[in-house]
Amino acid sequence: MRKLLLIGAASIALGGSAMAVASQTPRSETFRMLELFGDVLAIVERAYVVEVDNTDLIQAALRGMMTALDPHSSYMAPEDFDNLRERTEGSYSGVGLEITSENGLVKVISPMDGGPAARADVQPGDVISAIEGQSAAGLTVSQVSERLRGAAGTDVTVTFMRDGEEPREVVLTREVIRVDSVTGRMEGEFAYIRVATFNENTGRELNTVMAELKAENPNIQGYVLDLRNNGGGLLTAAIAVSDAFLERGEIVSQRGRTPEQIERYAAQAGDLADGLPIAVLINYGSASASEIVAGALQDHERATLVGLTSFGKGSVQTVLPLREGRDGALSITTARYYTPSGQSIQKIGIEPDLEVARTAAEARIVSRSSFIYSEAAYSNALDSSIGAERRGAHTPREAPGEDHPEDEDYQLQRALDVLRAGGNLAQLAAAPETVVVTLPEPEETIRVAETGPED
Incomplete structure (x- = not known):
């Protein structure tokens, strides 16, 4: 059985070769x-x-051994390993959540586009406190996943907690989650490409969607690549998406314990966007594979990044089947990955070129770094290896006013403004509705939470 090579914030990540x-x-x-x-x-x-x-x-005992290493090393029982492979193939029956665990609390990494949880306004960082009225405290990610999954058409009642709000009980109807990895549409003269996850179909779907948009709209003036709340997926998919917009150069490298464990991945000639300007949307729900793509396009000055600093998941995991999967598998951290300029993303994240909060409420969250759900909040997270730290609490450069309509995507509006300026931030005019939100004094460095996610 082949190894499953993945990257993601929920301890499903990438790998090169198994090593003793x-x-x-x-x-x-x-x-x-x-x-x-x-x-x-x-x-x-x-x-x-x-x-x-x-x-x-x-x-x-095996689960305890692996979680003693770092948040993303784990043991998967045979049924959990089967579920992992099913998810990467692009469909399963459930409520559409990517989750992780933080010292006994199971948190949402990201809701899947169009799924029951997303439609119920579940957000990254929400805590699952109860399922069917039974406390979820102390349950593993696998145990919570098992309770959330079920036959399509059946209901499950889930209680979510969010910082600063009362617990919220939601009835979610399970359905077959068919993950359309890539979707697209036109926003005026610009093409909007949404990559919701990185699975086995992503590279092919990206080529198909872009070809259809070009055929229907031969005068496209630029592209928005939306990676917000994309928690990761396959390394090969991240490389394929990066390669689609680069003519040459390194995309990402991964470096293990010894110099012999360095692997580099480079782009091949051919830019699907034909050199047109690109704006990439990211936020603190953009993790791992999303950060590989964002970091590669930013370092090669191929795209302008708009939004908020990404999650900061820069460690590499190899998924190793045990006895061909009959005894489950290990997901074990084997390396860190680095952007083309040699920057480690681990615990730091990718900072946007234009920092924009989607709402005034989100801007206030950024001003209180302990509320930001990121890799740096893990109590046992692997260090960055370069001595840098994630930026602490601060006032975002831009945020919409309190009266900005919730159904109008302010971050997307600003990404389109970036494209109209040809990607030149110096020529970017301020949006009329942009406000500077009055926020508390910023902290110098991020406050690390008392507890941190595991699997």
Whole structure:
């Protein structure tokens, strides 16, 4: 069975080749601790108040071992591994959520476009506090996913908590989530391309959508590439999307423990946008594969980034089937990835060229960095390796006024303004409705939360 190579904020990430990593613990001490594990298992089996299933205990121990490493290393039981492969193939039955865990709290990374959760206004960073009236505290991502999935047409009641608001109970009707990775439409003279996730179909879908838009609109003047709330996916898809807009040069590199573990990915000749200006929309729900694309286009000065600083998921995971998947799989961090200029994204994120909050309320969230859900909030996140830190609380450069209609996408409006200015920010006029929101004094660095996500 082939390895599954993924990148994403929910501990499904990318990988190169499996590698045997020698233990730093002396062999005798390792054997002693393994013997201790066996002793504890035997005591539990013999003395616990009710009969236990050793398979469940050992799987729980494996999960604990992996989560002791970093937030994105994990053990997947066989059924979880099957679910992972199903999601990357582009369809499944559920409520349409990408989730992660933060020390006993399961949080939303991103709702999937057009799914039941997205239609119910579930947002990145929302906490799932209960499912069918039963507390979700302490449940793993796999356990929550299992409760959320089910036959199409059935209902599940989920309670969500959001910073500064009362808990909200929502009834979601499960449906077959067919993820259209790429969709497109025209916004006046500009083409709008939405990439919702990076799966096996993304590269092909991007080519198809762009070809259709060109055929129907031969005078396209530029492109908006929307990566907001895109939590990641396949490395190959991220490379394909980046390559679609680049003629040459490095797209991304990944670097492991030793110099021999460096892999570089380069663009091939051919720009689907024919050199026209590109504006890329990102926000703090844009993670991993999205950051690879945004970082590559920004470093090559091929696109102008508009929105908010991205999530900051810059570590590399390799998914390794155990006994061909019969015993599940490991998702283990093996490297960090870097933009073409050599910048690590891990815990830092990609900063936009034009910082724009979608709403005044979102601007206030940016002003209170502890409210921003990002890789830097993980208590055991891998460091950036370059000594840099994510920008702390601050006033965004732009935000719409309080009376700006919610159904009008202010970030998209500003991206279109960037294209009208030919991508030249110096020539970009201020939008009439732009306001500077009065916010608290900024913090110097981001406040790291007391707890952090795991899987």
